[in-house]
Amino acid sequence: MAMVEDRELTLSTEDYSLLTDLYQLTMIACYVGEGLEDKPASFELFVRHFPDKFGYLIAMGLAQALDYLEKLHFTSQQIKALQNTGIFAHAPLKFWSLLESGRFNGDVWAVPEGTAIFANEPLLRVEAPLWQAQLIETYLLNTINYQTLIATKAARLRDVAGQEAVLLEFGTRRAFSPQGSMWAARAAIAGGLDATSNVLAALKLGRKPSGTMAHSLVMAIGAMEGGEDEAFSAFHRYFPAAPLLIDTYDSIAAARRLADKVREGKMELMGVRLDSGDLVELSQKVRSLLPEVTIFASGDLDEWEIARLKEAGASIDGYGLGTKLVTGSPVNGVYKIVEIDGIPTMKQSSKKATYPGRKQIFRSQEKERILSDRLGLAHETPNSNEQPLLELVMQEGKQIKDSPTIETIQKRTQISVASLPSETRQLNNPIPITVKISDGLESLRLSWIASH
C-alpha cells in the first residue's frame, strides 16, 4: 500500500475501503471539520435514464454490496498511505481517528435482487451517519451498476429466446477484467442464463461450468493427425456429451460427414456449434442432416440478433453469449443525498434534478401482473393493492436476512419479467410501467423549491 507501483492490481476484501473516489474522503474530512460527520443522512441509488432503450431493469449486485458494507474498515497501513499523499495536510486530526475506529453501522433498504424496476426508482436507500453514507458511494455504484446491466440483458435474452433455449455465458475473454468476468457470470445466471463457461465463476457459484470446443483443437489435431474428422473423433472420445464446433473449414461438409457417422452408428452425437456464416441457412441445413442433434450458435449474438434469427426461421436450440452480453453501454446509476438530519435535500442542476426525501416504491399488482408503480415517501401507507418494494436488509451494519441463492434470484427474475406487460418487454420501443409520484412526494418537492 506504499506509494510504489504494485502492478498486480489484485484486490483483497481488505483493499475495498480505499476503492473509492478521492473526493469521498476529502468530503468526509470536511464534514468532520464542520462537526457534521455523524449527522444521520439518507442516500438513494437510482437510475435516471435507461441504456439502449431498455423497458425495465433487473436489480442486481446487492449481495456484493452488503458484504462490502459488513467488512468495511481501514487498516493502519491504509491510513498511513493516505496521510503520505499530503492531500489531507489541512484536514482535522479527528478525521484519522474516525477512519481508524470506523465501520459501517447504518441501515440499508433495498429492492430484492431479481426485481424489475424503472427510472428514478431507488434500488437502495442507505441511512447512516453522513460520513459512512458518503464513503460507500463509489463501491455501491460499481457493484450495482454492472450487475444490474448484465442481469437485465440476461433477462431480455431469456425472454426473447424462450424458456426452452439453452443460454450459455461465454464472455470472459471480452469482460472488463477477471473480476468483471466473475460478476458478469453471476449476474447472467441470476438474470436467466443456464450456465457459464468461466470455470472459476461456475465453481464459486456452485454451478457446473459449460462449454464446447474451439477452432484451435480442430487446427492442432487436424494438422497432426490428418484433418477435421480426426479432431472430432478425438474430442468426442473424451467428452462424448460436448458439442462439436463445425465451422473451422466448411460447416455443411462437416455436418454431412458427421451425419454419415451417426447414421452408420459410429458416433452418438449430442450437439454441434456454428460460430460464423449465415446462421439461418446453416442451422436449417444442419438440422436436416442431423435432426436429433442440439444446434448451438455463437458469434456476437445479442437479444436483437436472436429475435432476428428466430423470425427468419433459424433452427437453433442454444446460444453462446459473450461480447455483447458482458460489455457495452453501462447502467448509469447515481447515488444522491435525499435527507440530512431530518431535512430533505434535492439537486436542481439542469436535467439532473432529484426528488427530495426518503422514498418507497409502492407497486400495484393484479393476478401477478404489474399495473403501475407509485413513488412515494417512506412513511406513506401503501394502498390496499400496493406492495412496498424496498425492504430493510441491513440494520446497524448487520445483514438481517439470509442471502438468497442464485437459483432463488433467477426464479425471482423470471417471475418479475413475466409480470410485466408485453409492451414493457418488447425490444422495439418498450413502454415502461407508469411511475406515479405520490401527492406527499410532489408537495414536498414543491415546498422545497418554494423555500430555496
Add this chain to the structure above:
Amino acid sequence: MAMVEDRELTLSTEDYSLLTDLYQLTMIACYVGEGLEDKPASFELFVRHFPDKFGYLIAMGLAQALDYLEKLHFTSQQIKALQNTGIFAHAPLKFWSLLESGRFNGDVWAVPEGTAIFANEPLLRVEAPLWQAQLIETYLLNTINYQTLIATKAARLRDVAGQEAVLLEFGTRRAFSPQGSMWAARAAIAGGLDATSNVLAALKLGRKPSGTMAHSLVMAIGAMEGGEDEAFSAFHRYFPAAPLLIDTYDSIAAARRLADKVREGKMELMGVRLDSGDLVELSQKVRSLLPEVTIFASGDLDEWEIARLKEAGASIDGYGLGTKLVTGSPVNGVYKIVEIDGIPTMKQSSKKATYPGRKQIFRSQEKERILSDRLGLAHETPNSNEQPLLELVMQEGKQIKDSPTIETIQKRTQISVASLPSETRQLNNPIPITVKISDGLESLRLSWIASH
C-alpha cells in the same frame, strides 16, 4: 473452491489458473489423450476489426499477462474441484498429473506496452507446449483486450485535448467491477491521462489520487449551515487546492459570488468544476468572472465531445473522464494457433480467416514518422529501414526484462501517437497505416490453401 456458492467473488492470484473457459481444459484433456500435449505450439493474439472506427490501437496489458504466466499453477484443491464436476469422467488420468505439476515454461514475444498497432498485427505470440499455450487464452485476452481499449481511448483523449489539458480518470463508479476500475485507471494513465480519482488504484500505481468535490457536500452542508457558499467555504478551508463544484443550483450565480470573494481577497481559489448545462457558454462566462481559475468540465465526456467543445470555443482547462472512457464496445482481440510442431496452421471460416505461421511486424519509420508496416514471417530479415516490433519478453516461463514503469509506458504512448500520420490520428474516418503482407507470408498462405 467447493461446489457451493461463494458470493464474494473476490479473486486471488492463486485463483487465476481456473479463470479460463471450460473448453480450454477439455481440449487439453483431449490433447493428452492424443499424446499431443507437449507438441511445440505457437499462438498469436491480434485484433481483426477495430472498435468505433479507431485508426490505431495502443497495446496495453502485457505486464499483467506476464505476471499471470509466471505464477500460473494448479492447487490440489482446484484439481479436486475440477474432478468433482464430473465433466472429465472420460479424460485420461495423465491430464490430472499434468495440471498438478504443470507451470508455464514457454516463450512470449510481444509488442511493448504503449506501442501503436493495427488490424491483424499480433500484439503477442506465445510459443509453448500445446497444452500451456491453450490454457492461457482466456486470461491473456481478458487483460489485453480491456487495457488496450482503455489505453487507446486515453491516447485519443490526450491527442484531442492537447498536452496542456489536465485529464482525470473518474470512471470507478461505472467501471465493470472493482478490478475493472483498477485496470482502467492503470491503462488510462499509461495511455496519457494525468491522474485517477480511484484512491486504491492511485496508491497501487504509485501515484497521487485526484478529485474535486460532489453535489452531496453542497447539499449536506448547505442544508445544515445555510447554503452553497457555506459549503464552498468549509471545503476550501480543509482543501484549499481542490476545485469547487459550482453547478448544484446555478453555476453562474455561484461563480459570481466566488468572484466577489476572490476580488475582495477573501479566498484564493484554484479551480471550479462544471458537471451539467451548456459547457461552452458556462465555461466562457465562468472564465470572464474568474479569469485566473482552472476550469474543469465533466459529465459523459469523450474525445468527440472534447473536440466539439474546443471547436465551439469552450474555455476549459481540464476534463473529468468517466463512463465513456471505462465502458463501451470492447476491443475484440482473438488468440489463434498459427503453428503446431513446425506445421503452419490457419482458419478458413467465412470472414474469420487467419494468416498461417509465426509472424513478426516490420515497421518502417523515417524521422520518427511511421511510414508503413509489413506483416512477415518471424524468421524474415527486416529491410534496412525496418524495425521488428515483437520482442522476446519471456523465455522458458521467466520474464527477461525489468518491466517498465507506468511513466515509461505513458511516454512511449505519447511518442507512438506523435509518430502516426495525422490521417491516422483524426477522429473522423481515420485511415490506418498500410499493413503490407510480406512475399514469404503470402506464399505460405497460398501454399497452405493449395494443400488443403
